[in-house]
Amino acid sequence: LEKGFNILGVSLDREGQKDKWLKAIEDDKLTWSHVSDLKYWDNAVAIQYGIKAIPQNLLIDPQGKIIAKNLRGEELEAKLAELIVVGKTF
Template identity: 45%
Template sequence: MKKTLLIFGFLCCVITASNAQVVGSEIGDIAPEIELPDAKGENVVLSSLRGSLVLIDFWASWCGPCIKEQPLLVKLHNAYPDKLSIYGVSMDTKKPLWTAAIAKGKLPWINVSDFKYWKSPVVNDYKLQSVPLNFLIDKNGIIIAKNIHGKALEDKINELLVQ
């Protein structure tokens, strides 16, 4: 009987541990924390946006597809100003190019960068291999979609926020 109870207890622990949520970059994971400076040099913490849907957008001023998608992001930001937060993480290495791209694109959301490009800690945390790359995070910080762009991104955000 003791042996059976021990085995049962062990199996319960294994099952419980396997269902525990982990910090990672896959759908269902808790999004890794990001704390980087904005254009004014003030650190902005990703988790400060909890409570709303968050799009983490990895981009760069030199990335054509990134710049091409910005009008859609502006449209979505303007459509859901109180429900959708965008946290732009730039892979730029030169602040003037980054701030000029923000101004030119009229990007009203939070934009951060440490100008370390591929040496930034966020590269490993989010398994970044190229830009553009994005992650859609629910109000609790859980990744619910990743690397969706264009109409698929627009449809997903509309589906989640139109109620």
Template identity: 50%
Template sequence: MISLKESLGKVTIVDFWASWCGPCRQENPNVVALYNELHGKGLNIIGVSLDKDAKAWKDAIAKDKLTWNQVSNLKFWDEPIAAQYNVQSIPATFILDASGKVVAKDLRGAELRAKILELLAK
């Protein structure tokens, strides 16, 4: 059990993904590199999985080297956190500022990195 408020840094990415989502898994190396580079400067990430198989989910976390907090109710598309954010497809990312306000969403690769750097500079 983790609290979003307790997990907020200067910038937080809420990343909706699943072990069975090819595009999600393809983006993970970029997110890992970003986290490794910028976590010390205030970047936090919370992974929210839409998996329904705990073993597949945990295996994907280990294989992709996702070292940040991960949560899942193992309810597939009925994931309550996804409903709260109105997630209709994955991958879906929400970038939150230090106050927890959503300031951008669904950025990937270089666009995601640029936005995180911009927010961390504030």
């Protein structure tokens, strides 16, 4: 949170896939927080935010409003820099 935001990985894995999911996190050295209810497409977060395909990334403000979707590379870096510069936290 030192830059004013958190990263959270939400997995849409299924029951019986937990060990594989956790191994992928470790193998890929993903250091941020990860959650999964192992309910696949019935995942509450996927339903709440209308996730229809994976992978996706969302920038969500503290009120739960989506402020950007599926940004990658330079576009993502620019949006994060913009939010940090204007003092917004999310």
